[in-house]
Amino acid sequence: MVANQITKSHFPLAVHFANPEQQVEAGKLGMWLFLATEILLFGGLFVAYAIFHHLHPELFKAAHRFLDVKLGAINTVVLLFSSLTVVLAIHAAQKNKTHLIVLNLVITLVCAGTFLVIKYFEYTHKFHAGLLPGYFFTNATVPSPDQAHVFFGIYFMMTGLHGLHVVIGMIVLLWLLVRALKGQFGEQYYLPLELGGLYWHLVDVIWIFLFPLLYLIR
Amino acid sequence: MVANHLEEEESYLTSKKGIASWLFTLDHKRIGIMYLASIMFFFLVGGLFAILLRVELWTAGDTIVKAKQYNQLFTLHGAIMVFLVIIPGIPASLGNFVLPLQLGAKDVAFPRLNLMSYYIYVIGAIVALSSLLVGAVDTGWTFYTPYSITTDGGVVVMVMAAFILGFSSILTGVNFISTVHKLRAPGMTWFRMPLFIWGIYATAIIQIMATPVLAITLLLLVIERVVKVGIFDPQLGGDPVLFQHFFWFYSHPAVYIMILPGMAVISELITTFSQKRIFGYKPIAYSSIAIAIISFLVWGHHMFVSGQSELVGMIFSALTFLVAIPSGVKMFNWAATMYQGSVSLATPMLWAMGFFLLFAIGGLTGCFLGTLSVDVHLHDTYFVVAHFHYVMVGGTFMAFMGGIFYWWPKITGKMYNEKMGVWSVILVVLGFNLTFFVQFIMGAQGMPRRYYHYLDQFQIYHQISTVGSFLLGFGFLFSIITLLVSLKYGKKAPPNPWHAATFEWTETASPPIEHNFHHQPISTKGPYEYDQIA
Numbered sequence A: 001m002v003a004n005q006i007t008k009s010h011f012p013l014a015v016h017f018a019n020p021e022q023q024v025e026a027g028k029l030g031m032w033l034f035l036a037t038e039i040l041l042f043g044g045l046f047v048a049y050a051i052f053h054h055l056h057p058e059l060f061k062a063a064h065r066f067l068d069v070k071l072g073a074i075n076t077v078v079l080l081f082s083s084l085t086v087v088l089a090i091h092a093a094q095k096n097k098t099h100l101i102v103l104n105l106v107i108t109l110v111c112a113g114t115f116l117v118i119k120y121f122e123y124t125h126k127f128h129a130g131l132l133p134g135y136f137f138t139n140a141t142v143p144s145p146d147q148a149h150v151f152f153g154i155y156f157m158m159t160g161l162h163g164l165h166v167v168i169g170m171i172v173l174l175w176l177l178v179r180a181l182k183g184q185f186g187e188q189y190y191l192p193l194e195l196g197g198l199y200w201h202l203v204d205v206i207w208i209f210l211f212p213l214l215y216l217i218r
Numbered sequence B: 001m002v003a004n005h006l007e008e009e010e011s012y013l014t015s016k017k018g019i020a021s022w023l024f025t026l027d028h029k030r031i032g033i034m035y036l037a038s039i040m041f042f043f044l045v046g047g048l049f050a051i052l053l054r055v056e057l058w059t060a061g062d063t064i065v066k067a068k069q070y071n072q073l074f075t076l077h078g079a080i081m082v083f084l085v086i087i088p089g090i091p092a093s094l095g096n097f098v099l100p101l102q103l104g105a106k107d108v109a110f111p112r113l114n115l116m117s118y119y120i121y122v123i124g125a126i127v128a129l130s131s132l133l134v135g136a137v138d139t140g141w142t143f144y145t146p147y148s149i150t151t152d153g154g155v156v157v158m159v160m161a162a163f164i165l166g167f168s169s170i171l172t173g174v175n176f177i178s179t180v181h182k183l184r185a186p187g188m189t190w191f192r193m194p195l196f197i198w199g200i201y202a203t204a205i206i207q208i209m210a211t212p213v214l215a216i217t218l219l220l221l222v223i224e225r226v227v228k229v230g231i232f233d234p235q236l237g238g239d240p241v242l243f244q245h246f247f248w249f250y251s252h253p254a255v256y257i258m259i260l261p262g263m264a265v266i267s268e269l270i271t272t273f274s275q276k277r278i279f280g281y282k283p284i285a286y287s288s289i290a291i292a293i294i295s296f297l298v299w300g301h302h303m304f305v306s307g308q309s310e311l312v313g314m315i316f317s318a319l320t321f322l323v324a325i326p327s328g329v330k331m332f333n334w335a336a337t338m339y340q341g342s343v344s345l346a347t348p349m350l351w352a353m354g355f356f357l358l359f360a361i362g363g364l365t366g367c368f369l370g371t372l373s374v375d376v377h378l379h380d381t382y383f384v385v386a387h388f389h390y391v392m393v394g395g396t397f398m399a400f401m402g403g404i405f406y407w408w409p410k411i412t413g414k415m416y417n418e419k420m421g422v423w424s425v426i427l428v429v430l431g432f433n434l435t436f437f438v439q440f441i442m443g444a445q446g447m448p449r450r451y452y453h454y455l456d457q458f459q460i461y462h463q464i465s466t467v468g469s470f471l472l473g474f475g476f477l478f479s480i481i482t483l484l485v486s487l488k489y490g491k492k493a494p495p496n497p498w499h500a501a502t503f504e505w506t507e508t509a510s511p512p513i514e515h516n517f518h519h520q521p522i523s524t525k526g527p528y529e530y531d532q533i534a
């Protein structure tokens, strides 16, 4: 444990980098490129959304009323707040306050968990009501039920893929938490926190697009 | 002086021993070799399927297999060759080995990510082959809906394999772009980089911009098949043509993921073996980027007869012709480089000459197919098959082989037998033309692709093509044997056998030490100043 105290703010420079600055810049560039690919991945779904919305505008308007705007709004707030706590964790690292890094990461993780729990309740409600994609759609109260499944297909694919990203984000946060507890982050070295934070912001930003597109049509 | 000093330390091949030192290596050179071996293995597997296809086409109707197996064979051939061989191909193997060396770097930016992308590739390959256990796929490598959501067999498994392989491709792209931006040697400005790096860089841009779209498309296809979500399935209100749009939005740029690295290799070969500074460095560099950009605007030329509007067809047709401009810029600059150079026809240069011939034919027939009215007649015929193979095998694969023969002394420290090398090229070029040139003729006469049966009038063409495919297969086997024989009997390679001017030749031994260079190389001039080599 004493060793950890000593190496606390030590920068683990990899052999193939000339200096810490180069390593930090390369790491950030790599992360931004990866985030670009994530946006393009969701981009395919946004295009599909646009096309089917264009084909069935009335249907989208009618079907979206079956989503719970209140729960969606709460989740939006929860995720926005968690983006703030990730930033606070990085600030804590810059000031060498390990306990604050840990606290902020824990709060972020709790927010992520809350998001998933709320999503779970939303999903189970839809399962019971038969508001499901394509073939499994059984709800008769939706207007034009023979086509409404298209909306729910898109809803489940977009929120499902996003949910998967929340889970991956939680794994990343957990890994950061373990490293923070070992005292590996400090003013000299907090690159992984920054990279993990960038990823978490992406998860947040995508939800900020999903929420109005799915829950607040017109 | 440099050479003697470099002898002292052990090379990357011998510095660490044991199988684990390979499986868990973070050395870009070893990872490059593991990729090369895997890619060559799958090339032989895919090639075996190709030979079986050609044998089946020796006679009309059943020759060795039934119609259904024929469909499975061409699907396997296509999927393996595209996703496991040509897309990773040059970037993952030669790119991994050469890129950091040419930049004067000790490794790629993210060595662990590099190893991870190799294992993702391996997992993808295993998943692809395991589709055979569920039932071989018969959709063709394009997985067109609605057939791919109704046919039996392991479509889901094969599509997931392509999805996983896409991830490997994305991670390689991210790694290379970061490396080029952040790990260039002191003094190496963008316009002092070897053109190989420009080509690999442009490829990496396409890899990260196009592959995610393929990923989501394949994911949607899997979901469509498993839970019938109604995106592509017309019976559930979906749009099957949307799949084609999504698929080609990736797969047309993917064609440039395949050909740009080939062009990148050719730039190195032409200038080194002409011993003359490359003509038009900047146009060649920019044309790689131009091809990368235009490649995203032409996907509709695959869908001229899929019910898209005439106007859209005309626009895509016109945009397609734009690709010919940067490709032509490269061809003419290479030709101008050779003009009045001291050209030596060593094996790598002969591969480059083969590329020149075959890629010219492949590229120009691409213009035929990009012409709206002509394509209506030629689409889905053997003309397309021939065009595609001229570009992908005649272009990319010839360049790949040229690159392997060029960097082989650096990779292994051995020189291969030059005579055998020359014969490999001759066999491949002859076999290739015999196989595919007749396919232009029968395609123009109306022989449709993907049919195991044909009219009697086409038999002579099919038989010539089959004979050619045996010669071609033998040629490739002979090239691989030439290389493998050199491992045991080859002479020791000097650090710079070709009198090349880039860092991997001038600044380190053959094979290089584990961390590439004893001293950080510093760039003080362009990459092709042959009269200034010490």
Ligand SMILES: [Cu+2]
Binding pocket: B251, B252, B255, B298, B299, B301, B302
């Ligand atoms: Cu195309």
